Amino acid sequence: MSALTEIVQVLEADKILFAIGRKPNTSDLGLEHTTVEQDEKGAILVNEKLETSAKNIWALGDVHGGPQFTYASLDDFRIVKDQLFGSQTKNLNNRSQMPQSLFIQPALSTIGKTEAQLKAEGISPRVFKLASTSIPKSAILGQAKGFFKAMVSAETDQILGAVIYAEESYEVINLLALAMQAQLPYTVLRDQIFTHPTMSEALNDLFAAENEVTL
Numbered sequence: 001m002s003a004l005t006e007i008v009q010v011l012e013a014d015k016i017l018f019a020i021g022r023k024p025n026t027s028d029l030g031l032e033h034t035t036v037e038q039d040e041k042g043a044i045l046v047n048e049k050l051e052t053s054a055k056n057i058w059a060l061g062d063v064h065g066g067p068q069f070t071y072a073s074l075d076d077f078r079i080v081k082d083q084l085f086g087s088q089t090k091n092l093n094n095r096s097q098m099p100q101s102l103f104i105q106p107a108l109s110t111i112g113k114t115e116a117q118l119k120a121e122g123i124s125p126r127v128f129k130l131a132s133t134s135i136p137k138s139a140i141l142g143q144a145k146g147f148f149k150a151m152v153s154a155e156t157d158q159i160l161g162a163v164i165y166a167e168e169s170y171e172v173i174n175l176l177a178l179a180m181q182a183q184l185p186y187t188v189l190r191d192q193i194f195t196h197p198t199m200s201e202a203l204n205d206l207f208a209a210e211n212e213v214t215l
């Protein structure tokens with residue numbers, strides 16, 4: 001056994017399905033019989049209200065490209081519902097913070113902007129980092145790999161972005177999304193009472209002064 005196979009689980013299989021990249025599934029919708037316009041990948045062109053180029057036709061979900069997630073499609077529905085029956089204020093430009101999770105082990109979840117993106121915009125965020133090794137629930141779950149990282153505005157104390165590569169990050173990222181959406185200062189999460197042992201409680205430690213990284 002090589003050093004690699006000693007630490008990596010080996011799975012034997014006849015075939016491997018490797019799928020990467022997606023495109024809107026619009027080819028059999030009969031759009032050629034309408035004035036609905038599409039881009040070169042087949043995505044239906046929409047404005048911020050999800051209106052297509054044809055009057056009274058909206059495009060929701062994967063078919064108009066953009067973030068292709070179940071919850072993005074659901075929020076598209078909210079936008080169209082608001083246009084038809086609501087206040088007519090909701091659109092793609094003012095939608096809620098949209099977190100993302102990649103269900104690998106441990107899970108990789110992100111929200112908002114990365115440190116590099118912020119710096120490219122001329123913003124110098126405060127950065128907080130916490131290794132999974134210091135999270136009790138991580139030890140209980142037997143997953144030492146990973147970290148929490150968050151970028152905070154030096155002016156407003158609001159969270160500008162976060163990356164969580166850790167067990168159950170797909171749950172914790174939703175707490176950060178809520179805090180960002182509500183424009184809460186990071187200190188609310190730092191001082192919040194969380195149940196123990198949970199991955200959420202790591203937010204107390206993440207935002208502790210000693211975990212601020214000096215840039």
Ligand SMILES: Cc1cc2nc3c(=O)[nH]c(=O)nc-3n(C[C@H](O)[C@H](O)[C@H](O)COP(=O)(O)OP(=O)(O)OC[C@H]3O[C@@H](n4cnc5c(N)ncnc54)[C@H](O)[C@@H]3O)c2cc1C
Binds near residue numbers: 062068070073
């Ligand atoms: C393998 C895989 C894993 C995924 N994992 C995740 C995940 O973990 N989390 C997540 O958020 N998203 C995930 N997604 C993406 C998510 O499934 C899609 O973003 C979401 O389903 C899009 O919703 P929708 O309503 O736009 O389209 P769909 O859910 O695809 O619904 C479109 C519907 O239209 C029907 N339809 C198609 N053509 C016609 C026609 N001509 N006439 C009538 N009906 C028609 C289809 O049968 C289907 O029922 C995953 C997708 C894939 C493929």
